[in-house]
């Protein structure tokens with residue numbers, strides 16, 4: 001029976017540790033395909049085009065929207081972010097476990113398109129730690145950090161739409177929590193119901209054979 005993959009969306013406040021978690025998850029397990037988003041924001045030091053994001057200008061991004069090249073997109077703190085369609089569709093076809101690390105508006109659009117999507121929200125242990133991580137990362141100005149913390153307050157209001165909340169306190173524990181959610185999702189009834197139907201039919205045919 002062909003293996004079907006899980007489509008998982010990981011969201012969370014800026015600075016919660018999503019990028020760090022995804023890196024560790026992919027280093028540890030080889031079943032995941034992480035979608036690389038397209039964005040109009042400027043690269044941070046150390047970020048590479050095609051590895052962390054596809055960095056494009058607004059014109060190019062709007063061209064992708066017009067060509068239906070994005071599965072979803074949203075504006076976040078003044079920049080566009082979107083999920084290139086082709087890679088995700090190809091990985092889903094191949095039955096891989098696909099992860100989209102995207103914000104909440106995009107997450108809800110994905111859930112609309114693919115109702116089986118598992119939505120996971122990553123939170124830091126508390127607000128003080130979030131601010132420390134954002135400041136400690138050293139990649140944003142004070143103004144941008146303030147804007148992102150305000151956005152975090154808005155995002156918190158949408159969290160009841162998610163299936164799971166994971167606390168990123170101890171990094172490795174959180175990685176295992178996320179992997180555990182995917183493992184459990186593979187055992188959801190609707191993913192294997194066909195197998196049970198097939199076994200039931202075979203059992204019923206077998207017992208008919210015995211009766212004759």
Ligand code: ADP
Nearest residue numbers: 014015016017018019020133137168169170171
């Ligand atoms: P996000 O992708 O959610 O914006 P990052 O992955 O860039 O967040 O993490 C923000 C900062 O917090 C980084 O400097 C990262 O090293 C740090 N960080 C991430 N997870 C943890 C953790 N569990 N404990 C301490 N620091 C962490």
Ligand code: 5GP
Nearest residue numbers: 037038073074076081082083101102103106
């Ligand atoms: P950052 O600038 O910190 O890399 O990302 C800002 C926010 O945009 C994060 O919440 C991140 O999850 C989200 N994001 C990244 N890629 C995408 C995407 O393709 N679509 C949407 N909707 N959000 C994204």
